[in-house]
Amino acid sequence: MTQSLYPAGIARGWRVLDGRSSMPSEVFDVIVVGSGAGGATAAEVLATRGLRVLIIEEGGLRDAGDFRNDELKAYAQLYQEGALRTTEDGGISILQGRTVGGSTTVNWTTSFRTPDSTLAHWHDQHALSEATPAHLAPFFERIEKKLGIAPWVAAPNENNAVIQRGCEALGWHWEAMQRNVRGCWNLGYCGTGCPTNAKQSMLVTSIPNALEHGATLLHHTRALRLEWSGTQVSGVVCQPMKTSLDASEGSSKTIRARHIVLSGGAIQSPAVLLRSRVPDPFQTLGKRTYLHPVCMNMAFFDQPIDGFYGAPQSIYSDEFNAIPSTGYGFKIEVAPMQPSIVSALMGSYGSEHTERMRQLPQANLMLALLRDGFASDDPGGTVKLRKNGDPVLNYPLRAALWNTVRTACERMADIQFAAGARTVMPVHALGQPCESPAAFREHLATLPMRIFDMRLSSAHVMGGCRMHPRPEHGVVTPKGRHHQLENLSVFDGSIFPSSIGANPQLSIYAWALKLSEELAETLAPSVSPV
């Protein structure tokens, strides 16, 4: 078993505090709220420039030595709301990390640059002049080098090979993915935390480097709200957290800094700002939140698939992922198939459910992630606060989305049958295995497209603190600076004006790297680039 990094680092002098027992008293140059893709990248850049940085993380500190490929413990300990978060009406289940390293600790390692078509859309429709492949290429390159992002050259597992075989037979696009791994053991349990430190998440890269450069990590601590007056934020009100529940305990403490970087991730960053009642003169805060809503098909084969083992995602198809003038494009991938999370998708109950679960080793779970936020009439979701101050996302499910869900299920079934599936079933409460593409279409046409029945999910939350040069349209400027509060920045997935149309981590790393280096120039002289 791989060594935990943190005990050795702490013994060497890393400053790591558990907010339930102690909180720092000094004034920092920068407080970074959240230790995921955006926050850890920012903390590393700012700490290596010689700034005194505090990282506040509401999740716990767990690393390789704690990760045992154990679904039951992992979802409760490492995910927001114990992996049971949903949109306000329950229509879409949402996976987000809540642990040191954020969602990067539990993500599936798929690494795409922001598609050129998305950058062009942001450039032309959202006034982001630096959203160009040429401007961002150096940032993508540096992150790719740093995180070992490279094409996955090992053979795909059978779950992924279904996309390859099916698309080849149909003459449709497919390609191998890039992953952020070094020396991957191909275990397949990325979603429960990497037990070998092969995944180059923030937990094993940027956070350790920030700590080496003197940053302080305060975990089990929620940034409850910001203290501000006029145009200045003066501090962060911090609350210690219970181990695995969202309820906080103990007394809060205000920690002060010259500058605050909010990187709690989409949904959480808007929530901190809503709880803080920051100025929002144009009511942009929390709006335009996007999810890449995902619909799925389960296919059953005669041969073993064993989708619970091997790199979770290694092949994809962009055959249908263009930006259409109406509706949604969609990207086709597969999902890892560990039994606990997949059992909820098998549908039915009693002996029928048992029989489907018995076939888990021969099953393939294909997904289509819908590219939301590109049509002019797609407002996306809105983050609100519950009475207890916890966030909740209201995400209206539009008719155009349901139409695309139908199309996506049909196209995925075509791929699955072309790859040799015996039967294919839409992941729908009333879904039944069908024996041909025609039978699948006929069956799908009878199924109601409505919440709870059609199972929709998301692991990609984006937007809610949109970047835009004009305050009427954005929460932050294209430099990630808050429009009304001068010493507040937001660097995470919440700043994007739409979804990305590809798995978002590399986009977040690259933008956070760029924006933090620009911020560092204004706060301290340059020492050395990360």
Ligand SMILES: Cc1cc2nc3c(=O)[nH]c(=O)nc-3n(C[C@H](O)[C@H](O)[C@H](O)COP(=O)(O)OP(=O)(O)OC[C@H]3O[C@@H](n4cnc5c(N)ncnc54)[C@H](O)[C@@H]3O)c2cc1C
């Ligand atoms: C299961 C899963 C699989 C995924 N697979 C992929 C993939 O293969 N490829 C890909 O590109 N993307 C993937 N993603 C998505 C990707 O990991 C995220 O989009 C990305 O990490 C988001 O970065 P972020 O900085 O916005 O937020 P996060 O990485 O989620 O980090 C936010 C952190 O802030 C903390 N926080 C929030 N609020 C507060 C507060 N008030 N006080 C203190 N701390 C707070 C949270 O606990 C969390 O740790 C996956 C996500 C999940 C959940």
